[in-house]
Structure formats: structure tokens, C-alpha cells
Amino acid sequence: MIRLLGVFLIFILNNVKGFSPSLNDDVLGLIVFKADLKDPEGKLVSWNEDDDSPCNWFGVKCNPRSNRASDLVLDGLNLSGKLGRGLLQLHFLEKLSLAKNNISGNLTLRLDQLSNLRTLDLSENSLVGEIPYEFFQQCGSLRSISLAKNKFSGEIPQSIGSCSSLVSLNFTYNQFSGMLPSGIWHFSGLRLLDLSNNLLEGEIPEEMEELHNLRWINLGKNRFTGEIPDGIGSCVLLRSIDLSSNSFSGSLPSTMQTLSLCNNLILSRNAFAFEVADWIGELSSLENLDISGNNISGALPASIGNLRSLKVLNISKNALGGSLPDSMRDCINLMSIDISQNSLTGILPAWLFRLSLQKVVFSENKFSGGLDSAILSATENSRQKCLVLDISQNSLTGGIPSALVYFTSLHVMNLSKNSLVGNIPYSVGELKSLNVLDLGENQLNGSIPTEIGGAVSLQELRLDNNLLSGSIPTSIGNYSLLTSLYLSHNNLSGSIPVAVAKLTNLQHVDLSFNKLMGSLPKQLGNLGHLISFNISHNLLQGELPGSNFFNTISTSSVSGNPSLCGALVNRDCHTVLPKPIVLNPESTEAKPGTMPQSSGHERKIFSISAIIAIGAAAMIFVGVIAVTVLNLSVRSSMSPSAAGVTFSGGEYYSRSPSSDANSGKLVMFSGDPDFSTGAHALLNKDCELGRGGFGAVYHTVLKDGHAVAIKKLTVSSLIKSQDEFERELKNLGKVRHPNLVALEGYYWTPSLQLLIFEFVSGGNLYTHLHEGSGESYISWNERFNTILGTARGLTHLHQMNIIHYNIKSSNILIDSSGSPKISDYGLARLLPTLDRYVLSSKIQSALGYMAPEFTCKTVKITEKCDVYGFGVLVLETVTGKKPVEYMEDDVVVLCDIVRGALEEGRVEECVDVRMQGKFPLEELTPMMKLGLICTSQVPSNRPDMAEVVKILELIRSPEGGQDDLVLV
Missing domain, CATH: 3.30.200.20 (Phosphorylase Kinase; domain 1)
Known part of the structure; x- marks a missing residue:
């Protein structure tokens, strides 16, 4: 009613001459604007249509002279709905900021109807569609516009060239495509230009030289090509340049040496091909230099030592050679250096640890010599600040210096894939903050020191592919946070200590190719987070621990242990039988240890193996007859x-x-x-x-x-x-x-x-996802409909109190019309009891879909186990990857990969490669979030399937609220 009244009054104000000016059209316009919104936090309750003026309303600021609304700022109020026409009545509005809300729909405003507007901020909403050409007409008064983090698509209209007074233009994180309007390069007053994270293409024109007031330019993560124009040298006020993740090529223009005020130069992940020129030292204000992931060759010039303000240097993933210039010792503010994946040579420079470095990554180069000189040169300050030390995959020799114990703040120490010899220093155990210790693929010998258990923060321990001997120390049980333990390809002996079973967070264990003996501790069956456990090629014996995980472990993970027994290795676990005693029936006694004499007849005594063979043959014969009769x-x-x-x-x-x-x-x-x-x-x-x-x-x-x-x-x-x-x-x-x-x-x-x-004639989802040809891939729309249909089917089952227990892609059939149909539901109800072993071995046959509560006897199994399997199914359908994939020397868990990509903003990299560029990003991200929420480790944190259906329908027809999907 309020909305209709407001629209009616606005119509009168606009069309009836002589209407009383005492009625404030700002009030009416804002009331109509409010009517188009939902205000869950009640922030707009003070807006009353009976007021004469809106100047005392929340979020409204008025010009004291005209008493008309000049600023409307409603950031971060969780508002949803659409931008209504009521705003067009605010003729004196200078600032409109609605950032960080859930406002959706298309952009229908026209800036020529808000002729005094200077600042427009609609960032971090859910606005969609293309920007109409008319939007930017007559926008000469506009100085700042931000449409960042929405879902706009299509080309940026050429009419933006009318906004000649723009100082700040921010369109980052949308889906804008096509060429940039030429007018942008003529905004002589522009200070900030951020068009990153879109699908824009084309080249930067020479007209860039007209942007002589530009301070910040970010074109990262687009599809731009060509070379950087010489005109960039005219933008002498530039502080930050980010052209990363495009397809720029060629070399850097020498005119860039005039950019002495530039703090950040980020050119990573392009196709630049050049040698670093001496003029790089002229950029005296540089704090962050990132030219990684290109085709840069040659050696670093000595002039790089002139960058006294440099804090972060990343030149990784190039073709650089030669040695590091000694002048780098003058980069006294350097905190992080990453020169990995190049062809740099020489010994580790003595000045390296005299700087206050927090991150040192020299991996995958050709450094040689020992570690002693560089480590012993470290100052007390540098030893306490260093957090990451990665010098893996080089040609380092000698031993591991015990002085590393003084690097007390280390979180990561990776010296793997070198030629290091000698013992592991016992002092490593004093690194209390160490999370990752990787000494794998060296020539280390001796035993694993007991003192290593003092590094109580370890989450990953890799000592594989060395010459280590002795037993696994029981002190390893101190690593309560350990998730990965790799000790394979050594000469370790003795038994696997029971202390390993105390490591309740363990996910990956590889003890293969050693000389371990004895039986496996039964307590290992209580490790509820195991994903891989490789004990192949040892001397272990007896039966595997009883648990869901060890009942489904791959055969290759236990092979090469002749004395292991059980169904997995196809070897019965017989009890030890006593040696047979054959008595002479003619005699009433026999001496211990002597063979009774025969009397009159020669008796044949069969060996145990012969008896077993005869018995087996008889059993097979009886079995054949039984099967035939059946x-x-x-x-x-x-x-x-x-x-x-x-x-x-x-x-x-x-x-x-x-x-x-x-x-x-x-x-x-x-x-x-x-x-x-x-x-x-x-x-x-x-x-x-x-x-x-x-x-x-x-x-x-x-x-x-x-x-x-x-x-x-x-x-x-x-x-x-x-x-x-x-x-x-x-x-x-x-x-x-x-x-x-x-x-x-x-x-x-x-x-x-x-x-x-x-x-159902169309086969199952597993076949379509993993066994189809590249030409017949499933489209995004087909995948979405499959996920939604499966969710609706599961919801119906749960409403009828039926738990499926075995949701996986091979149980989702596709009919002739492309609709999904869930099979094998309700079969568990045919069993006498819902025994966890039966469920895991008979029903939950596909690794990766099983909810974690199956491994915990104290947690009740509910319909939330189906929600977990459904969540895995969602991620599998979107990515085209299997829930668990075994690599050559690793196990990849889909949930972990997607969660990491989502947290790092790389969600698009997880999509099935056959769909690249053929999916809506506004549906992808919330779909991934939904899959991860459904696979929460805690059942109560997972939504009901009815809630899942509502979320999916919201994703397909958004009305705001997608950003409320949080990871738990």
C-alpha cells in the first residue's frame, strides 16, 4: 500500500502543475525506494512518510542550505530487493552508496536523472545483466563509481566516455567482456582504474599517456594481450600497477624507469619475454616486485640492489640463470624472496640470512654446495623472523646444520630432493613452531632421533626416500596435529609403534618399502580421518585392524607382506597348528621326538600341505555340485x-x-x-x-x-x-x-x-561424468538440473523416513529426457539391523561418499549421512572429478581441493575443464559452497535436504542471499 501511494504521489508531482511545493519529494522518493527493499535488520524503521523532511532519517544526510537530501549511505545493512524508481526523485543527491548488501536485479537507473550525483557505490551486491547504454549518458558530474563484486556481464557501454570527470572507476569481480571503451583512456583526471577479475580483452592503447593523474591501475585476471605501451611512462604518479594473469607479451618499455613513485609492480602469469634491464634499479620506491610465471631469461642485474624499499620479490617460474648478485645484500627491507623454478646457480649467498627475511623459497634451481656457510652467517634477528625455508630440489650437499635449531620461528622447513647426507640433527625437535618438515629424497642415514618428537606442532612429516634405519620412535605420538606421515623407501625396521594410533588427525600414512615387522596395532582402527595408509613391501604379519577404513583399503597398499592375512590379501588367518604326531597302532607308548616303528605294514604319512590340498580339492568338488544343483x-x-x-x-x-x-x-x-x-x-x-x-x-x-x-x-x-x-x-x-x-x-x-x-535407459551419472567423450560432455544446465532433481528425490525419501545410506554418482540414473532418478533406496531396510560394518562393506562401497559418523560408534547415523553423500555428489558433478583420486605418490580428496580453492578465490579453476567459459559464475560459487556445507564433518552443521532444495532454487532464481552460504 505504501509503495502504491508513493508511486501515485510521485506521478502527481511529476505531472500536475501547481502542486503544493510544501510536500517534500525527497520524502516520497525515499518511501518508494524503501518499498522496493527488504530490511531484515529494521534499519529503515525511522523512515516515516508523514515527516516533512528526511534529514533526520537513518542513512540520509541533507545539504544545510537547501534542506534537500544530498547523501544516501546504506552500506552493509543486509538489504535485499531491487533499485526502484523512487531514487530518481532525489534531484539534489550527490552521494549514493548501497555497498555490501544483497540488492539484485538489473540496473535501471539513468545518471542523467540524477544530474548532481558525484559518487555512486553499488559494490558487493547481486546486480546482474548488462549495463544499458543510456546509463552513462550525461554523467559529467560523476567523479567516483564502483560496481565491484556484482554479476554484471556484457560489454562496458561506450557511453561511459561521457563521464569525463571520473576520478575513480572500479568494476572488479564481474563478468564484463569484450573490448574496453576508448573513452576510458582519455579520462585525464582518473586516479584509480580497477577492471580486474573480468573477461575483458584487447590491448592497452598508446593513448594511456593521457592518464597523467593515474595512481592505481589494476587490469589483472582478464584476457588482455599485446605489449605495454610506451605511454605508461607519462603516468609518472603511478603507485601501483597490476597486469597479472593476462596474455601480455613482449618486453617492458624503458619509459617505465620514470615511475619512481611506483610501490607495486605486479606482472605475474603473462607471456612477457625479456631480460631484466639495469633501469629496474631506478624504481627506487618499489616495495613489491612480482614478475613470476613469465618467460624472463638472463641474469638479475646488479642494479636490483638499489631497491632499498623492496619488501617482496617474486621472480619464480621463469628461465633466469646465473647467480644472485651480491648487491642484493643492500635490500635491507626485504621480507620475502621467491626465486623458485628457475635455473639459478652458485652457492647459497652468505648475505641471505643477514636480512630480516620471513620467507625464503629457492626450490627447483641449481644451487650447489652446503648449507653451513649461509646458516652460520645468520643474525639473531633473521633467525627469529624466518617462517618459511624452502631450498628443495637443488643440488645441495653436506649435512643438515644443527644451527638450524636457532630458527625458532620456522613454520615450514623443506630441504627435500637434494643430496644431503648424514644424520637428522636431534635439535630439530626443539623447533616448537614447525608445521612442515620435509627432508625426503636425500641420502640421510642413521636413525630417526627420539628427540624429534619435541616438534609438537608438526602437521606434516616427510622423511621418505632416504637411507634411514632403526625403528620408528615412539615419541612420534607427541604430534597430536599430524595429518601426513611419509617414511617410505628407507631401511626402517622393528614394529609400527602403538603411539601412531594416538595421532587422531592422521589422514595420509606411507610406510611402504621398509623392513617393518610384527603385527599392526589394532588401535589403528580408531583413526577416523584416514584417507590413505600404505604399508606395502614390508615384513608385517597378522590381520589388518578392524574398521571401515581398513575394510576398504586398496590391495596395493598392503601388497608385498607375505605374512599379512585376511580377505583383502586373499589369505586366510589360520591359527598356528602343532606338528602332527603319528602313533604306531601296534605300540602303547612312544618316546618323545622319535618316529614310531611300523609293524608288518608300511604306513604312508601325508604332509600337512598334502592334506590341505586334498581337502581343498574335495571342497571345490562339493561346491561345483552344489552350484549345479542350485x-x-x-x-x-x-x-x-x-x-x-x-x-x-x-x-x-x-x-x-x-x-x-x-x-x-x-x-x-x-x-x-x-x-x-x-x-x-x-x-x-x-x-x-x-x-x-x-x-x-x-x-x-x-x-x-x-x-x-x-x-x-x-x-x-x-x-x-x-x-x-x-x-x-x-x-x-x-x-x-x-x-x-x-x-x-x-x-x-x-x-x-x-x-x-x-x-531407466540413460545410464548413470558416473558414466556421463567420468567415461564420456570430450565431445559429449554434460552442460552446466544439465548438471544443475541433475543436482536439483537428486535433491528433490532425497527430500521425498527423508519425508517418508527412508535413509538411502549410499548416495553416489553410480546410483543416480538418467532417464531418456535427461532427468535424474535415484536408485537403490530403502534396500538397507531389508537387513535385520543397521550394523555399521554391513553398511560400510555392503552399501557404502564407493570411497569418498561415506559420512565420517560411520567411523564413530558413539554418533547416531541419521539422514544427514545422505546429505554428506549429496554434498560430495555436488562437487563431483560440478568439477567432473572423482571424490578420491589416487596419484602416483599422493591421494587427492575432492572436498579438500575445492575448499582450498574457494578460500583462495580460485573456484573457477575447479570447474570441469570441458565446461570452461560455459557456466554462470553467479551459480558456480554458491553451488560449491553448498557442496562444502553439506560435507561438514559435524552432522548437525549440515542442512536438511528440504533446505538444500530451497537453496538450489534460490541459486537458480536469485533474490539475494547467496552470500549467506558460509563454510562450517
Whole structure:
């Protein structure tokens, strides 16, 4: 009502001459503006249409002379809705700032209707679409505009050239594309230009020289090409230049040496190809120089030592050679140096640790010699400040200096992939802040010192591929934060200490290719976060610990241990048998340790191996006969003559009156009861569709042409009684939903149970994601609809109190119209109890989808386990990657990869490469967030599936609120 009244009054103000000027159109305009918004925090409650003036309203500031609204600032109030036409009545408005809200919709305002506007800030909202050409017409008074962090797309209109008074232009983090309007390069008063994180292309023109007031330019993360023009040298007031992550090429113009005020020069991840010129030393104000990820060659010039203000130097991932110039000792403010992945040579310079460096990354170069000289040259100040020391993958020799103990603040020490020799200094244990210790792939010998357990903050320990001997020290149990332990390819002996089981955060363990012996501590089964555990090629014996993880571990992770036993290595765990004692039946006693004499007949004594072989052969013979008889019985019971079918009471039953165990009962919930064709198909391997934890699935066509899928259960020993079995299936037969595979009937005998489902012709999601060709990839829209349909199907199951327990991509079938259908739901209800072992081994057969509560006996399993599997499914569908992938020497967990990419702002890198550039970013990010929220380690932190459906619908048709998805 308020909105209608306001619109009506505005119409009168604009169209009826002589209307009383005492009615303030600022009040009416703001009331109409408010009517288009939602104000969840009630910040606009003071706005009252009965007031004569808005000057005392929250967020409104008036010009004291005209008493008209001059500033409207409503930042960070969680406002949602759209920008209404009420703002157009604020004719004296000079500043409009609505940043950090959830305002959505298209940009419909026109700046010519706000002729006094000088500052416009609509950043960090959810505005979408293209900016209309008319928006920037007659914007001569505008000095600052920010549309950053929205969802604008299309080209920046050429009409922006009318904004000749612009001082600040910020369009970062949108999806603008195409060429830049030429007028931007003629804004002589422009000080800030930020167009980063878009899809813009083209070259920087020579007209850039007209931007002689420019202080800040950021074109990073776009698709710009060409060379940097000489005109950049005319922008002598530049403080910051960021052209990173584009396709710029060529060399740097020498005119850049005039930019003596420049603090930041960031040119990383381009295609620049040049040698660093001597004039680099003229940029005396530089604090951050990043030219990494290019094709820069040659040696660093000595003039780089003139950069006394330099704090961060990153020249990594280039083709630089030669040695570091000694003049760098004069870079007294340097805090971080990254020269990794080049071809730099020489020894580590003595001045390196005389600077107050916090980060030293020299990895993947050709440095040689020892560490002693550089480490011993370190000052007390530098030793206390150094946080990261990475000199891996060089040609360093000699031992590890014990003086490293004085680097008490180290978080990361990586000396791997060198030729270091000698023992691991016991003093390493005194580095209490150390998170990562990587000494792998060297030639270190001796034992692992017990004192190493003093480094109590360790999260990752890598000592693999050395010559270490002795046992694993029990002090390793002090690493309560340890997630990764790599000791493979050494000469370690002794047993695996029980202390390892105390490391409750362990995720990756590799002890392979050693000489470890004894049995595995059973307590290892309590490690609930394990992802990989490799003990292959040792001398271990006995049985693996009992847990969900060790029941599903890969065979390659335990191979090469001749005395390990259990189902995983296909070796029975027999108890130790005593040596056989054969008595002479003619004698009443025998001396211990002597062979009884035969009397009259020569007796043959079989060895244990011979007895076992004979017994095994007998068992195989009996098994063959049993299987043959069972097959004949099944064929007989399935034949049309053995089980005729009649209709009774809305269901179809076999009419066999016999109570013989071989006679079966067929129940069809609808359709043709003739099942003879289906029974024949079960004996035809060519009709098999696949196998799962419950049994094999076959495709067959009934006589009326109706296609069905038949699941032949292989868990007969776990099935409930016939009455309970039938009761559960009749309940499942009533479950109907467009996104669920319908159960059409079942067949029962005491030895054979069949479930009859509708046939879904499009295959499963796993095949489409991981086995399809590059030309037939699934589009974003198809993936989104698959995720949404799956969520709706799961929601229906949970509303009927049915937990699936086994959500994974191979259980999501795709019908002929492309819609998803969930299969295998409700099958766990056929089992007598929801035993965790049965669930994990029979149902949760796909590694990566299993919710963590399956590993904890004290946590109740609820429908939230389905939410976890669904979250993994979301990430798998969007990225096209499997939940867990085994690399050559690592295990990649999809949830961890996506979470890290999201936190670092690299979410686009996770998308299936077959969809690059063919997905809406405004849907991608919240979809990734949703997947991670659903895979929260704590079940109560996961949303219900009904909430998930609402979130997905909001993502597809946003009305604000996507940014409320937070990681838990």
C-alpha cells in the first residue's frame, strides 16, 4: 500500500502543475525506494512518510542550505530487493552508496536523472545483466563509481566516455567482456582504474599517456594481450600497477624507469619475454616486485640492489640463470624472496640470512654446495623472523646444520630432493613452531632421533626416500596435529609403534618399502580421518585392524607382506597348528621326538600341505555340485511351468499351491504379471547391467514389451524373514516421485530374491561424468538440473523416513529426457539391523561418499549421512572429478581441493575443464559452497535436504542471499 501511494504521489508531482511545493519529494522518493527493499535488520524503521523532511532519517544526510537530501549511505545493512524508481526523485543527491548488501536485479537507473550525483557505490551486491547504454549518458558530474563484486556481464557501454570527470572507476569481480571503451583512456583526471577479475580483452592503447593523474591501475585476471605501451611512462604518479594473469607479451618499455613513485609492480602469469634491464634499479620506491610465471631469461642485474624499499620479490617460474648478485645484500627491507623454478646457480649467498627475511623459497634451481656457510652467517634477528625455508630440489650437499635449531620461528622447513647426507640433527625437535618438515629424497642415514618428537606442532612429516634405519620412535605420538606421515623407501625396521594410533588427525600414512615387522596395532582402527595408509613391501604379519577404513583399503597398499592375512590379501588367518604326531597302532607308548616303528605294514604319512590340498580339492568338488544343483533349482522355479501367475486383490501372485522351498512368490504392483522372459534373462550374462553391494542388475523385456530392471540380491544370509521382507517391499512400492526409480514388484523364494524396478535407459551419472567423450560432455544446465532433481528425490525419501545410506554418482540414473532418478533406496531396510560394518562393506562401497559418523560408534547415523553423500555428489558433478583420486605418490580428496580453492578465490579453476567459459559464475560459487556445507564433518552443521532444495532454487532464481552460504 505504501509503495502504491508513493508511486501515485510521485506521478502527481511529476505531472500536475501547481502542486503544493510544501510536500517534500525527497520524502516520497525515499518511501518508494524503501518499498522496493527488504530490511531484515529494521534499519529503515525511522523512515516515516508523514515527516516533512528526511534529514533526520537513518542513512540520509541533507545539504544545510537547501534542506534537500544530498547523501544516501546504506552500506552493509543486509538489504535485499531491487533499485526502484523512487531514487530518481532525489534531484539534489550527490552521494549514493548501497555497498555490501544483497540488492539484485538489473540496473535501471539513468545518471542523467540524477544530474548532481558525484559518487555512486553499488559494490558487493547481486546486480546482474548488462549495463544499458543510456546509463552513462550525461554523467559529467560523476567523479567516483564502483560496481565491484556484482554479476554484471556484457560489454562496458561506450557511453561511459561521457563521464569525463571520473576520478575513480572500479568494476572488479564481474563478468564484463569484450573490448574496453576508448573513452576510458582519455579520462585525464582518473586516479584509480580497477577492471580486474573480468573477461575483458584487447590491448592497452598508446593513448594511456593521457592518464597523467593515474595512481592505481589494476587490469589483472582478464584476457588482455599485446605489449605495454610506451605511454605508461607519462603516468609518472603511478603507485601501483597490476597486469597479472593476462596474455601480455613482449618486453617492458624503458619509459617505465620514470615511475619512481611506483610501490607495486605486479606482472605475474603473462607471456612477457625479456631480460631484466639495469633501469629496474631506478624504481627506487618499489616495495613489491612480482614478475613470476613469465618467460624472463638472463641474469638479475646488479642494479636490483638499489631497491632499498623492496619488501617482496617474486621472480619464480621463469628461465633466469646465473647467480644472485651480491648487491642484493643492500635490500635491507626485504621480507620475502621467491626465486623458485628457475635455473639459478652458485652457492647459497652468505648475505641471505643477514636480512630480516620471513620467507625464503629457492626450490627447483641449481644451487650447489652446503648449507653451513649461509646458516652460520645468520643474525639473531633473521633467525627469529624466518617462517618459511624452502631450498628443495637443488643440488645441495653436506649435512643438515644443527644451527638450524636457532630458527625458532620456522613454520615450514623443506630441504627435500637434494643430496644431503648424514644424520637428522636431534635439535630439530626443539623447533616448537614447525608445521612442515620435509627432508625426503636425500641420502640421510642413521636413525630417526627420539628427540624429534619435541616438534609438537608438526602437521606434516616427510622423511621418505632416504637411507634411514632403526625403528620408528615412539615419541612420534607427541604430534597430536599430524595429518601426513611419509617414511617410505628407507631401511626402517622393528614394529609400527602403538603411539601412531594416538595421532587422531592422521589422514595420509606411507610406510611402504621398509623392513617393518610384527603385527599392526589394532588401535589403528580408531583413526577416523584416514584417507590413505600404505604399508606395502614390508615384513608385517597378522590381520589388518578392524574398521571401515581398513575394510576398504586398496590391495596395493598392503601388497608385498607375505605374512599379512585376511580377505583383502586373499589369505586366510589360520591359527598356528602343532606338528602332527603319528602313533604306531601296534605300540602303547612312544618316546618323545622319535618316529614310531611300523609293524608288518608300511604306513604312508601325508604332509600337512598334502592334506590341505586334498581337502581343498574335495571342497571345490562339493561346491561345483552344489552350484549345479542350485542353478537347476533356480531354472526350474523360474520357468513358466513351475510358477504360473494369477491376479488377486490388486497384486499378482504365483498360483503354485506347493509349499516346496523351490516354488516362488511373484508380486507385481502394476502392469503385466508375465515374468517368464525376465527369468530367462537372469541366466543370460549379456543382459547384466552392473553389480553393487546388494547384487547384480539385469535388463529384460516382458512379453508386453515393457522393459524392467531386475536386481538379483546376493545378501540372502542377511535378509529378514519373508513376512518382513514383503512388508518392507510393499511399503517401498508405494514410494513414487519423478526423481526416484519406481519399484514395480518382487519375487521371493527362500534361496532367491528378485526386485523388479522400472528400467531407466540413460545410464548413470558416473558414466556421463567420468567415461564420456570430450565431445559429449554434460552442460552446466544439465548438471544443475541433475543436482536439483537428486535433491528433490532425497527430500521425498527423508519425508517418508527412508535413509538411502549410499548416495553416489553410480546410483543416480538418467532417464531418456535427461532427468535424474535415484536408485537403490530403502534396500538397507531389508537387513535385520543397521550394523555399521554391513553398511560400510555392503552399501557404502564407493570411497569418498561415506559420512565420517560411520567411523564413530558413539554418533547416531541419521539422514544427514545422505546429505554428506549429496554434498560430495555436488562437487563431483560440478568439477567432473572423482571424490578420491589416487596419484602416483599422493591421494587427492575432492572436498579438500575445492575448499582450498574457494578460500583462495580460485573456484573457477575447479570447474570441469570441458565446461570452461560455459557456466554462470553467479551459480558456480554458491553451488560449491553448498557442496562444502553439506560435507561438514559435524552432522548437525549440515542442512536438511528440504533446505538444500530451497537453496538450489534460490541459486537458480536469485533474490539475494547467496552470500549467506558460509563454510562450517
